[in-house]
Amino acid sequence: MSETLLQDLKARGLVAQMTSEEELEKHLSEGSVTLYCGFDPTADSLHIGSLVPLLTLKRFQEYGHKPLALVGGATGLIGDPSFKAQERKLNDDSTVAGWVEKLKKQVSAFISFDCGDNSAEVVNNLDWTQNVNILTFLRDIGKHFSVNQMIAKESVKQRIDREGAGISYTEFTYMILQSYDFQQLNASHGCTLQIGGSDQWGNITGGTELTRRMNGNQVFGLTLPLITKSDGTKFGKTESGTIWLDAAKTSPYAFYQFWLQTADADVYRFLKYFTFLSVSEIEQIEKDDAERQGRPEAQRVLAEETTRLIHGEEGLAAAKRITEALFSGDTSSLSEQDYAQLAQDGLPSSVLDLDAVADSPLTTILSEAGMAPGGKQVKDALQRNAVIVNGNAHGMDDNMNATGVFAAENALFGKYFLVKLGKKKHHLFTNA
């Protein structure tokens, strides 16, 4: 590769801030660097908000550097106050410990543990913090921090300056804990670089300073940009909630659909952030899309690349199979086996016991199946004839007619009902 890693990252727009660019560039060129990025357990799975840092670790590894994925068994117990408007509730330690185990597995999927000298490692900061004595902490670590500097950090400013906000000592200490992580990893693993989201800048620089003071070593920090959408809404959320990396929480199909629905204004930027396609390849795609009128290819490429990264070839194949079937408009081409496969591939599905629900209105049946959060929305769709069962549109008239709608003679292959609510929500009912 003629281009350096930093040049590539910058071309992708993946660098928000870094400590002394020239020195970091030089440091990275001098051989394999050990770097780390922390992931705090705040839920039982990572979501796509963590994707950029994870992929960046992988990018570093591809350039021969050694990534450490740090799972915040300790910091997760405290809660990062950075740019958070208010104090957060503490999670109890057994919960956090359970999440730590899940996150370990997830982060492991991205980086290689079997590539020689720069094989990745997963570390847990609970290992080096849980037995630190409070007096040791205050005298050996705390002494290096100036409260004046800490309160001046942009990341906690709004909590300190703003009326109606506040910050507990617990959360205020978070920065010290994270700084300590960097110092410890520098001592134990020779780690010299920390990466993280741009909200982590304050915590990262805290770590570089602590390492310099305690270990006498110069270490570096680099932050990644916050992913924004052109329409100003929050990235990574949809009507059905957060997009998780765990296939059990967000199916490969739903994941694929999420990316497919990326706005034009964002898609080329996202290709640079979330795929390993080279910048020039991405520019070519953009050019081709511009020349060809109509639907751009970029969304499809983005969805394929990301789904493959997270869920593998199989997950991608499943996602595409469902997408083909549902959006081609031609479900008649599907065989009986195809229907059985759809449910397995992650198309939302459920078993319908017509005897049990014969008296229920469709609003109840469909909302309980998870097609809509409440009956009201099903009702709204019914009033607009936007509920399609095996190709037949239904309106309010059929609301109390579950028996007729789901009559055995209408079932495909004697047992399948493919229900479509609106343009994008599909659900497969199987006759009991």
Add this chain to the structure above:
RNA sequence: GGUGAGGUUCCCGAGUGGCCAAAGGGAUCAGACUGUAAAUCUGACGCGUAAGCUUCGGUGGUUCGAAUCCACCCCUCACCA
């Protein structure tokens, strides 16, 4: 410990005795238009097919009637000590 400000439906935020299931904005959902896009327009947005039912930190109370008044409690925040 003292003083002050607060806790409203997913979020922000109006509402200070009946006209309040509760303004407005955001987010979200559906329809039209489209490219499973954006923008725009329309409708929905506590629960319920409906009749109706349950909400405004909690518990009691005043009242024909309370998100609104009173008492106590819980929680958050700010300032002071």
